[in-house]
Amino acid sequence: MPLTIISDNENTVEEKSIMGNGVEGCLFLTYSENSDLQTYNLAQRTAYYYRCTVPGVPGSLSCSNIAYNVGGDLHRLSWMAHTSLVATYGIIVIKPGVMLGIKFRQELVDKVGQLRDKVSQLGSGWGLVRGDHDKYFVINPIYSYVYKSNNIDEIEECCKANNLEIIIDNDMIYDRSQNDIDYAKWTEDDFPKDLYKDLKWKVSPKNKSILRNLGKTNIVYHKNFTDDIKSIVKDYEHSDTFSTVEELKEKLEQYPSDTVWLIGDFLTSMMTFLTTPFNELMILTARVRYTSDSVVIAKLYDTSRQIHSETFNV
Amino acid sequence: MTSKKSQIVARQLTSTPKPISREFNIKEVDTLSHLRVETLDVKLMKELRSMKYKVGPEGMDIWNRKNNYLVELKNTKILDQWIEVLKLKKIILYNLVLPQIVKINNFKRIFFIEEHVVCNIEGSELLVYQTYNTRSDFMSENVDVLTLREGVVLVCH
Numbered sequence: 001m002p003l004t005i006i007s008d009n010e011n012t013v014e015e016k017s018i019m020g021n022g023v024e025g026c027l028f029l030t031y032s033e034n035s036d037l038q039t040y041n042l043a044q045r046t047a048y049y050y051r052c053t054v055p056g057v058p059g060s061l062s063c064s065n066i067a068y069n070v071g072g073d074l075h076r077l078s079w080m081a082h083t084s085l086v087a088t089y090g091i092i093v094i095k096p097g098v099m100l101g102i103k104f105r106q107e108l109v110d111k112v113g114q115l116r117d118k119v120s121q122l123g124s125g126w127g128l129v130r131g132d133h134d135k136y137f138v139i140n141p142i143y144s145y146v147y148k149s150n151n152i153d154e155i156e157e158c159c160k161a162n163n164l165e166i167i168i169d170n171d172m173i174y175d176r177s178q179n180d181i182d183y184a185k186w187t188e189d190d191f192p193k194d195l196y197k198d199l200k201w202k203v204s205p206k207n208k209s210i211l212r213n214l215g216k217t218n219i220v221y222h223k224n225f226t227d228d229i230k231s232i233v234k235d236y237e238h239s240d241t242f243s244t245v246e247e248l249k250e251k252l253e254q255y256p257s258d259t260v261w262l263i264g265d266f267l268t269s270m271m272t273f274l275t276t277p278f279n280e281l282m283i284l285t286a287r288v289r290y291t292s293d294s295v296v297i298a299k300l301y302d303t304s305r306q307i308h309s310e311t312f313n314v
Numbered sequence: 315m316t317s318k319k320s321q322i323v324a325r326q327l328t329s330t331p332k333p334i335s336r337e338f339n340i341k342e343v344d345t346l347s348h349l350r351v352e353t354l355d356v357k358l359m360k361e362l363r364s365m366k367y368k369v370g371p372e373g374m375d376i377w378n379r380k381n382n383y384l385v386e387l388k389n390t391k392i393l394d395q396w397i398e399v400l401k402l403k404k405i406i407l408y409n410l411v412l413p414q415i416v417k418i419n420n421f422k423r424i425f426f427i428e429e430h431v432v433c434n435i436e437g438s439e440l441l442v443y444q445t446y447n448t449r450s451d452f453m454s455e456n457v458d459v460l461t462l463r464e465g466v467v468l469v470c471h
Contacts, residue, residue, distance in 0.1 A: 075411045145414045149367055157367040 026090045026109045027081050027141075028066045030098075033150040035071025042096035043068045045278040046181060048301055049099050052268045070096075074155075078144035089116045090129075094136040098174070099181045111169070112138055127164025128155055131172030135179065140164070186274040201264050202228045207297055214260055214295055220251045221262035229262070236260070245276050245284065252287055261288060263298035352450050353425050354396075354468070357389040359448060362407055362427045366466050369409040373416070376468070378404040396423070402470050409466045412441075416462045423470045424453035424460070431465035 030046040032039045047068035065085055069077055074093070081088055090112035094100070100108070115126050127146055129138040134152040146162045149155055159166050177183055184190070201224035203211065211219075211232050219236040221229060223243040233239045240255070242248045248263070266272060267285060285301045365385065368374065375384045377397070383390065396402065400422045408416060412432065418424075426446040433442055441463060453460070 073411075079413065145371075145411050148409060148411055154367045161368045161370040163370075 025088055026065075026092050026112055026138075027085060027088045028092050028094060028105075029077065029081070030066075030068040030094050030096055031072070031074070031077065032070050032096050033072075039096055040070045041278065042181075043070050046094065046096045046098065048278070049181060049273065050094075050105075051301070052270065052273050053102055068096075074139070074147040074150050075144050078139060078141050078147055082141035082144050088141055089113065090138050091141050092136060092138050095134070097181045098135045098179050100136065100179065104171075108138070108172070115167070125164060126167055127159035127162065128152075129167045129169055129172070130156075131169060131174065133174040135174040136172070181274075188271060188275055190274075191271045200227055201225050203262065203264075203297070208232065211260065211262070211297075216258050216260045216295065218255050218259040219262065220255055220259055222264055222266050224266075225262055225264065245272060245280070249284065252291065255291075255294075257292045257294060259291065259294045261291065261294060261296045261298065263288065263296065265299045268299045268301060351392050353448060353452050354427075355389045355392040356449070358387065358393060359427055361387055361389060362468065363466065366407070366409040366427070369407055371414065373406040373408045373469070376405040376407050377402075396470065400470060404471050406469050406471070407466070408462060408469060410462055411464050414463065418460045418462060418469055420455075421453075421460070421469050421471055422455045425468040425470070426451060426465065427468055428466040431467065432463040433465075434461035434463060 028047075028050045030043045030050070032043055047066050050066045065088070067077075067081075078091055081091055090109070092105075092108065092112075112129065115129070125140060125142060127140055127143055130152060131137070137152055137155075139147055139155070143162065143164060146158050146164060147155055148158050156166055201222065203225065208229075211229070212235060217236065218238045218240070219229075219233060220240045220242065221233075223241045226241065238255075240251055242251050248266075267281065267288070273281070282301065288296055288298065288300065362376075365374070376387070377383050377393075379402075387393075393405075397405075402422060407427070410416060426448045429445050429448060431444045431446060433444070434440065435442060
């Protein structure tokens with residue numbers, strides 16, 4: 001699929017089509033015209049940054065779609081977004097490696113939402129919202145045929161030729177120290193301890209009742225769950241804990257089957273995401289998915305249901 | 315004794331070289347060079363490519379008989395000859411991508427400014443993807459109606 005869409009939730013076709021009617025009706029697209037492997041990996045990693053940092057609102061339909069693509073044409077991708085995610089009113093095109101904060105993203109989505117209702121001074125719609133750089137910008141999927149170039153200055157010319165308004169937004173700044181995903185060499189010490197290491201995680205009541213009746217021999221869980229599942233652990237013959245990626249890898253070797261894995265948000269947490277190489281995380285995700293005769297309770301990077309072990313998303 | 319082959323070579327070496335063409339007329343460069351180039355001057359194509367992002371949905375008028383050239387172009391020598399030979403009335407530059415659609419009637423010639431072109435032949439829903447050689451390929455007036463969907467082309471009416 002040229003436009004690989006990854007969403008925070010698994011949605012039906014109907015839900016996807018009305019997404020744009022919610023508060024957040026934008027598509028975040030990490031995109032580059034260069035299609036080399038390195039760019040592809042970075043585009044995918046950046047897309048998952050947005051996937052990991054979407055604030056989850058249970059039961060809400062309003063969530064932004066996230067997609068990545070390298071080597072495609074912007075007008076073609078825009079057309080695909082317009083025809084498959086029909087209520088999307090803005091595509092936020094982001095270069096691989098550019099990360100935008102949650103708050104800023106929300107503000108940007110709100111701004112684009114307001115543009116939808118604004119009557120343009122030119123008598124037609126808006127075509128481009130940009131800052132003074134090409135690291136990220138917003139295009140209007142209704143006018144997919146306008147974006148005949150992938151270069152922002154040429155896109156501007158295309159918009160002028162089609163009488164579309166170009167909006168310069170001075171809030172759309174790019175600061176490498178703040179917005180480059182690889183600017184800082186992240187370590188665990190960069191993250192507040194009370195946010196990840198010392199936090200008490202809780203299993204949802206639904207999953208708690210499932211945990212009691214699974215009939216597996218072993219249970220392996222993240223240390224942060226210790227207090228919450230004390231009473232449940234007694235039902236299993238063996239129990240074990242982990243708190244780092246390395247420890248999780250060791251435990252996966254140690255318990256190849258017949259195990260309940262209670263991982264929670266550990267793999268998709270910002271600390272794990274930024275301190276572990278992305279390909280390693282992908283391999284680990286695949287490994288967790290394919291543990292034989294086991295049950296995994298985790299938020300994972302891939303939400304595909306085509307797996308042979310039972311998996312529950314937290 | 316010399317072989318036949320060496321005699322031929324010797325004769326070729328000693329004979330006086332002929333002029334390139336006694337009938338060659340220097341004026342031909344100015345009047346008939348469109349026949350040698352087949353399509354358009356490469357430099358003109360480059361100029362047209364550089365302005366393709368400025369082309370709107372209705373196309374960009376390049377030339378018409380009343381107002382002459384409507385955009386600034388430097389290398390128009392070959393195009394001028396086509397204007398005379400084909401007795402053109404107007405020339406429009408199109409830059410289209412799907413889902414855009416432009417139906418072209420009564421054209422005398424279409425020159426391809428970029429290689430990739432997508433079109434429908436009249437009466438068919440199917441998209442025809444073509445890769446043309448911009449130096450040698452062109453579309454002449456024997457096709458009645460053409461539905462253009464994608465490509466950068468110069469349409470001469």
